[in-house]
Amino acid sequence: MPNETNTIKLNIRFKENNHLLEVKKNILIFEVINEHFKKENILAAKVNNCEADLHSTLNNEDFLELFTFESKYGKHVFWHSSAHVLGNALVNLYNCKLVNGPPIDEGFYYDIETDKTLGNEDFKKIEKEMIKIINKNSKFVKKTLKIDDLKEMYKENSCKLHFLNQIQKECLNNKLKDENFDDKISVYYNDEFFDMCRGPHVLSTKIIKSVKITKSSSCYFLNDSKNKSLQRIYGVSFPSKEEMKEYEERIKRSKEMDHRKIGRELDLYFFNDYSPGSCFWLPDGTIIYNRLMEFLKKEYIKRGFNEVITPNMFHINLWKESGHYENYKENIYAIEGEDFALKPMNCPGHCVMFRNTERSYKELPLRFADFGVLHRNECSGSLTGLTRVRRFQQDDAHIFCSMSQIKSEISGALNFLKSVYSKFDFKYTLFLSTRPEKFLGQLEEWNVAEERLREAILESNHTYVLNEGDGAFYGPKIDIVLYDAFNRKTQCATIQLDFQLPQRFKLRFKNELGEFETPVMIHRAILGSVERFIAILIESYGKNLPFWLHPRQIGICLVATTETVTNYVDKLCLDINQAFESSCNDVKIRIYDDCKDTFNKKVRKAATDGNKIVLIVGEKEAENNEVNVKKNDRSFNISKDILIKKIKTAIETKEEVKFD
Known part of the structure; x- marks a missing residue:
């Protein structure tokens, strides 16, 4: 038994199980894994709820969480490390300048600056180089360097210099507040290859067993068309060849179920360059579209919604009053030479409708539902079948209510959501997003609203994931993430509280005391974009749509x-x-x-x-x-x-x- 002064105690959590271990002082995370969890395929860790490098030293009473590839965080770290291997391969092959290489929902990518256009013919070559790097079993080694030293190392890379200059400004501000602030930046090395990066990473490249380059595309630095054009190389990797095989089979099935392919085969719809991003619905496709809307309209009658019709075109002053023009004008279709624009959303029009007459508390909650046609000026490169269009319809609704009615209205919206999604056997997760640092309204108002949302979620027999500080500045919200047949995540439904628009439009109603009060606005959609929802339906059901929706019954x-x-x-x-x-x-x-x-x-x-x-x-x-x-x-x-x-x-x- 080691001397007590030479040991520390650790609280360890792994796969929902808690462990209390006594270990030697100054032990590193990877040493704990090797000594106590060697057979568990652990590749990432957090200490006291913070991301941690596996070479980090542990202290007494630390709370250590361990993750495998099965976890979301484990995938994040694994694919981040794989992105570094991709960057290494691209530098070796093309002597390119690296810009940014993050993990994404399924895999990773690297943005690079190079004169050579990389395409499908390069993919095998890149994969081969990545495998060569992986087989070297290079360790991911973290070093910290001064910003000025890094600027010298990246002097030929203007994109990296941009990042470094931004970081340097932040460091100077922090140094003014705290003279002991450390302004060094972490850099990760694999042998001679390096890239500035916060980390963390897996222990070594050998943990990556299988890689595949999936696609390439062009992009702009910082997503701004005024900046340099870059190339983005996407990849995916797994800790076993079997998992790669499963992934490839799933991708093959998803291609067979692609809504664009099935839409052509069943003569449901098509697209044409005369109107990019706007779908031409053929008779059978129109049947599906109309049946979905008829289904919701019947539900609206049962649930006390009033269907309304609002104009498609508004004077630009409406969008200025709502605040959308300032932040959203690039996506608004303005009519050239006129002060009018096609509406990209329904909420401002519904505010005008609410304001049109004096309102009483007896009318609340007032529920407006609108299937109006919306137009958003999406850039042509982002248009993708029915999932990203310029012309679409939403099952859009806005509820005007008092603070005391929030809970019952949210409960109603969640029950509506459950009722609709259960018809399609769709699984979903709720994310409760709470007050951000910068917010509009009173703190007490936010606290009450957030508590009402929590209560509504739990009382409607839902569970939720807390997204602390991720609410919009104008109100807390419930994000609903839907999982399709291939377990891909999509956000269709919306339940969002809004304290801002009622104030901007000076909306008011007379309460029980005869005094004027500002209502709360709830943005609510179940299907979201009808076009996108149909794409998800088709990719989930293929040609075997539910009988009640099917155009060929x-x-x-x-x-x-x-x-x-x-x-x-x-x-x-x-x-x-x-x-x-x-x-x-x-x-x-x-x-x-x-x-x-x-x-x-x-x-x-x-x-x-x-x-x-x-x-x-x-x-x-x-x-x-x-x-x-x-x-x-x-x-x-x-x-x-x-x-x-x-x-x-x-x-x-x-x-x-x-x-x-």
Whole structure:
């Protein structure tokens, strides 16, 4: 047993388990891992909730958290280290100037300055060089250098000098406050390669077992088109070859499910250079679009929303009054030579609508819902199918309420969200973003609002992740991150409190005492952009969309085109759709009766056309008032009335037609 004075105690957390260890003094993090967690594939750590290099020395009573690649933070560190290996390879191969190389949600990239245009033909070469570097098993070694020394090292790299000058200004300000402030910057070395970096990193390059360069693109330094044009090289890496194989299979499946590909194959929509970023919705695509909006409109009636229509074009003064013009003018479509612009969002118009008449507390909460067409001047390089467009519609709503009504309105919004997303089996996570350093309004007002949001989340049986200080300056918010079929994260829904716009527009209502009070505004969307939501739906379901949404619901194949059969099929189609007259729904039916086609060809065609249900009707079915249902490798007869009942149930419940 070591002498007590030569030991320290550590509180260690690993995979939700807590450990209390007594270890030698001045022990390094990686030594703790080697001695006590050697078989656990740990590659990153935090000490007392702060990021830590694995060569860091531990002190008595430190709280040490350990992470594997399975964790979000573990991936972050692993891909950050992989970015350094990519930078090393690019310097070796092309003698380029490195700019910035961060980890991203799935992988990493490096921005570089070079005269050579890198494309697909370079990818294998870069991968080979990265593997060569990895196999050297070089350690990631942290050093701290003075800014002036680094400026000398990077004297030929104007982008790095820009970063260094910014850091130097911050250091000078800090030094004025504290003369003992250390103005050195951390640099990480792998053998002779180095790059300035905060870290942390994995222990050595050998931990990276598999790498792949995924794509390249052009970008501007600091994302400003006035600055230098750079090249961005993307990559992904894993701590095992098996994980890379799984990734490649997932990417292959996601390409097969790409909404742009399926949209073409099903004739749902297309894009044309005559109107970049604006979708042309074909008849079948329009059915999906309208059905989604009809679904929400029915929900609005149940949930006390008032649907409104606001102008598409407003005088520029509206955007100045709302504050959007100052921060958002690059994305606003102004009409040349005029003082008008197409609206990029609905909230200012709804404020004008609220202000149009004197309001009483008896009218609150007042819920405006708007499917108005929005236009945002996105740069052409960012336009991507339905996920990034210039013309779109949102299921946009704004709720005007008193402070005391916040909790119930947020609860209602969360229940609405759960109800809609459950129809598609979508999983999601809530992030509660609280007061930032700079904020508008009273501290007490913020504290009350944040507490009401917390209570609403918990009382609606949701859990949440706290994003402290990440709220907008005008109010706390709930960010909703949706996970698609490939576990990719997308933000569609919005629930955002706003103290600012009601003040900017001088909105007010008379409270119970007859005094004027400023309402709170809640921005709320469930689908978000309808276009983007449809892209997610298609990439999750492929051609097998839910029955109630599907533009090809039923295909009827005629065994023969006799008068008896055709008359019966006409009556069948009429009866099916008459069952939905009161609900304004109609069932999309395709008839396969081409005399030139054999019966088997009709059935094959109905299946390959993507019809959710394939029915077969011949003399026997017409005689018995039945249909033959072809499902997978079997077929069976049911009565026409039972079929209609099953279809009606499926559409009303938003579920599949159940025959079993």
